[in-house]
Amino acid sequence: KAGVTQTPRYLIKTRGQQVTLSCSPISGHRSVSWYQQTPGQGLQFLFEYFSETQRNKGNFPGRFSGRQFSNSRSEMNVSTLELGDSALYLCASSPGTGLRETQYFGPGTRLLVL
Amino acid sequence: AQKITQTQPGMFVQEKEAVTLDCTYDTSDPSYGLFWYKQPSSGEMIFLIYQGSYDQQNATEGRYSLNFQKARKSANLVISASQLGDSAMYFCAMREEGTGNQFYFGTGTSLTVIP
Numbered sequence: 001k002a003g004v005t006q007t008p009r010y011l012i013k014t015r016g017q018q019v020t021l022s023c024s025p026i027s028g029h030r031s032v033s034w035y036q037q038t039p040g041q042g043l044q045f046l047f048e049y050f051s052e053t054q055r056n057k058g059n060f061p062g063r064f065s066g067r068q069f070s071n072s073r074s075e076m077n078v079s080t081l082e083l084g085d086s087a088l089y090l091c092a093s094s095p096g097t098g099l100r101e102t103q104y105f106g107p108g109t110r111l112l113v114l
Numbered sequence: 115a116q117k118i119t120q121t122q123p124g125m126f127v128q129e130k131e132a133v134t135l136d137c138t139y140d141t142s143d144p145s146y147g148l149f150w151y152k153q154p155s156s157g158e159m160i161f162l163i164y165q166g167s168y169d170q171q172n173a174t175e176g177r178y179s180l181n182f183q184k185a186r187k188s189a190n191l192v193i194s195a196s197q198l199g200d201s202a203m204y205f206c207a208m209r210e211e212g213t214g215n216q217f218y219f220g221t222g223t224s225l226t227v228i229p
Contacts (some may be wrong), residue, residue, distance in 0.1 A: 029199065042209055042219065045218070092159070097214070097215050099147045099166070099209055100147055101215075103149075106158070107158045
């Protein structure tokens with residue numbers, strides 16, 4: 001099985017712009033989660049989608065949004081970019097949302113905001 | 115309060131030696147799961163090992179084992195016979211049933227294996 005894929009892998013944007021990141025989960029996986037990773041804050045949970053519904057949401061401003069499509073692929077959008085949004089954005093998928101279900105991560109998208 | 119605490123920002127270990135990475139967690143939920151991930155410099159998070167709160171035995175996966183002490187709320191990762199390729203960041207994570215099985219990650223421990 002192919003792993004989790006994320007596109008693009010690298011992105012450079014300027015303040016005020018918006019960006020859309022894409023994540024394709026492992027085939028058969030219906031849960032997709034997004035994380036932001038920075039040196040200062042570590043790994044922070046953004047949101048989780050399951051069957052096109054947002055199940056959980058982290059403590060991020062409304063500029064951060066996401067969605068999931070019927071094929072389980074997910075996108076996250078960040079509007080009005082700020083310098084502090086520069087980070088590695090990781091997507092993870094799991095078959096479902098059960099306690100024992102492991103999340104498998106993609107390679108991430110490195111976003112640099114200038 | 116932090117759900118997951120990893121108190122060792124950096125660790126060094128000699129090649130072929132064993133090393134223990136500490137993880138303590140905070141939950142009042144009786145149903146939870148504990149995970150360890152490895153993140154090499156390339157950035158991708160790699161799943162290593164899982165321990166459920168009701169599992170009677172400590173989890174093992176090849177050279178990785180989890181020292182689960184439920185009363186102390188600790189879930190330390192033990193890597194035996196360290197290899198140079200083990201140099202990476204290691205993250206402890208928890209899912210608890212009461213919060214919809216959301217994942218909580220620790221701040222990570224950077225492990226360097228010395229030849």
